[in-house]
Structure formats: C-alpha cells, structure tokens
C-alpha cells in the first residue's frame with residue numbers, strides 16, 4: 567500500500583481544497599521542516615521519536631500536496647551544520663533517513679530531498695564549476711552569468727519554488743535555497759513540524775495567493791532585466807568585434823545583425839558543451855563515491 571496515497575482527505579478538507587484550487591496555486595513548494603526536538607520535549611517523548619514523527623509528517627504533507635495539485639516539493643531534511651549535533655542524534659537521523667526516504671522516493675517522483683545541504687555550499691560549488699569550465703577552455707569568461715549559475719546548481723532541473731514554508735516560529739532561512747527563493751513567497755509558521763496540519767498548509771497557500779500579483783510582477787521584471795543585460799553584453803561584444811574589423815562603432819547594420827546572431831549561437835553552443843561536460847564530471851564523481859562506499 568502506498569504511504570503517500572493511503573488515507574483520503576475528509577469531506578471538509580476536500581471542500582476547502584477545491585475552494586483554494588480556484589485561485590492561483592504554487593506549483594513548487596519548499597519546506598524547512600523545523601521543530602522536531604521541541605515537539606519531543608513538549609510531548610515528553612525521546613528526541614528520536616520527534617524526528618521519526620517528523621518524517622511521517624512529511625509523508626502526510628506530500629499527500630495533501632498531491633491532493634492540492636502541487637507538482638513539486640523540496641524539503642530541507644538535514645543541513646551540513648546538523649553534522650555538528652551529537653553523534654547519537656546524527657546516527658539516529660541517518661537511520662531514519664535511510665528507512666523513510668527509501669520508502670518515500672520509491673513511490674513517487676515529485677519530492678526533492680536536500681540532505682547534507684547548505685545553499686552557500688551549493689552556490690560556491692556552482693561558481694567553482696564555472697571557473698573549471700573557463701579553465702578547460704569550454705567557456706569564455708563573458709559566458710558567466712546568473713542564468714548559467716542557475717544551470718550549475720543542484721536544482722537545475724526544477725523551477726524556483728513559488729512558496730517556501732518554515733515551521734517552528736524561527737524566522738530565518740538557515741542557509742536553504744538562498745539563490746532560488748529570491749522571488750518566492752516566504753511563510754513562517756509557529757507550528758512545530760510534527761504537528762503540521764492540512765489547515766496550516768492551506769493558510770500558507772492563502773498567503774501565497776494574497777501576494778501572487780506582487781510576486782509575479784517581481785519575477786517578470788527580474789527576467790526582463792536578465793534578458794536586457796544579456797543583450798547588452800552581446801551588443802558590447804559585437805561593437806568590439808566591429809571596431810577590430812575597422813568599422814565605426816555602430817558599423818554596418820547588416821554586419822552587426824549577422825555578428826550578433828553568430829555570437830549568440832556560439833555562446834549557446836559553448837554553454838551546451840560545458841553543461842554536457844559538467845554532467846559527465848558529476849556522473850563520474852557519483853560513480854567513484856558509490857564504488858568507495860560499497
């Protein structure tokens with residue numbers, strides 16, 4: 567029996583889900599699932615029990631997301647900083663992760679798990695990958711851009727989250743998806759993660775809907791600015807080329823247009839080549855890692 571699909575929504579939940587679904591819905595939701603230890607303390611149970619209930623809450627939350635038509639969920643399950651916790655707690659979390667995630671990931675494909683993750687580590691890694699591309703002659707320094715950095719992140723296959731939810735009342739991101747959430751709706755809720763309810767999720771979605779227009783506007787104007795900057799860089803490159811060829815800086819308009827098309831096509835080709843090389847490099851790395859740990 568499926569862990570996520572077992573158990574239906576109540577009639578009241580289904581009714582409210584349908585009302586919410588009439589408004590704009592987030593396609594991708596990210597969760598910082600925080601508050602397991604405070605929950606354990608509050609309920610006078612072992613810390614490991616708090617973490618275990620936290621994992622079970624994730625399965626339940628995924629079911630609600632599925633019912634609400636949310637297509638993708640990303641969760642912060644364990645940060646690199648969390649390795650600093652006691653060995654007993656880290657070992658316990660690793661055991662739970664092995665058991666519960668293998669079950670969750672087996673049965674559905676809309677969950678991304680950030681484990682042993684921090685965003686600054688991810689971003690600096692992406693910058694190192696681009697530097698490697700330049701060093702290998704696969705990229706020109708002028709190819710380095712925000713959109714290329716997007717493609718070097720671990721999240722390159724996903725759209726940015728529309729909504730990020732952190733539970734437990736803490737109002738910080740704790741180094742989670744810093745790059746990807748610059749135009750997301752951030753919702754901080756005081757409920758402890760193992761106590762998260764369908765109604766908490768509805769409240770967060772309503773807050774997203776209330777801010778939808780402003781979020782959309784910010785996202786659109788950012789994308790427009792990004793396109794404008796790329797066009798400016800390409801124009802500057804063409805002007806330099808024309809000057810080298812002895813044309814006046816505005817050049818002959820036919821020559822300028824041809825050079826601009828060529829320059830864009832060559833950049834795209836370089837970037838494709840680099841991304842393919844990067845994929846091979848990462849696949850090699852994981853293969854070596856699996857061989858070492860086998």
Ligand code: IPE
Nearest residue numbers: 599600601602603604643644
């Ligand atoms: C989140 O809950 C789970 C992990 C970080 C693994 P915490 O363990 O941080 O619990 P609190 O925030 O201390 O209550």
Ligand code: IPE
Nearest residue numbers: 598599600642643644645740
């Ligand atoms: C963030 O929670 C990481 C996860 C939820 C996995 P923490 O509880 O570890 O974060 P800080 O230490 O309070 O910022």
Ligand code: MG
Nearest residue numbers: 600601602734
């Ligand atoms: Mg915490």
